[in-house]
Amino acid sequence: MNQRPHRITTVIFDCGSVITFDQNWEYVRRMAEFFNADPLAFRDVYVRERPEYDRGVLSAMEYWHRVGSHFGVGVSGTEVEKLAELDMKSWFTINPDTLAIIRGLKRQGLQLLVLSNMNEEGKQWMYGPARYCEGIDWIALFDQIILSCDLKLLKPEPQIYEACLSRAGVPASHCIFIDDSEVNVRAAQALGIHAIRFESAEKLLWQLSSLNLPGMNVASAVETMH
Known part of the structure; x- marks a missing residue:
């Protein structure tokens, strides 16, 4: 992760191996x-x-x-x-601990986006059979879902991050990007986006909490994690 951001309004999540578990x-x-x-x-x-x-x-x-x-x-x-x-x-097995963090961030009033390399079949599955986790419509927690198959762009191409920032309507310095790929994280950092490489929900919670951002008390916002 790069240096501590000053003001964060937007958190951008990868989907596979972040919101979901690793491939089964x-x-x-x-x-x-x-x-x-x-x-x-x-x-x-x-x-x-x-x-x-x-x-x-x-x-x-x-x-x-x-x-x-x-x-x-x-x-x-x-x-x-x-x-x-x-x-x-x-x-598409949703990680309930990541979902708990997402819900906590949502309660803090942050703008939440998904930015994922995903094909059309994945998109249909995400909006269909995989939409609910433990009765929660996790798609509804996000302000925008940005997928490679819609933009015809892939991470780590800079254009897809630029498109994401444009959709979010905020500068790179106001965003945190979370992805399990080091290549994708570095590409985001090159554009001035604060980026975290995802390893586990527990570590992500610690990383977000350690930023000590004003109005973003993640630990107190998150329900009991599994």
């Missing part, structure tokens, strides 16, 4: 089985082919066809639907 390897193994592939080899291809899918320029069919071509396996429309469902289930 049981679903990764099930996707790999479809291609008769070793899970690690499959995951390498899955990640390598991902950027243009998350950018929103590849359809799910095109993405999974590219993945399958590495293993000599074709995919039908029905199979793509099944793979996409496994893919979304692998990512």
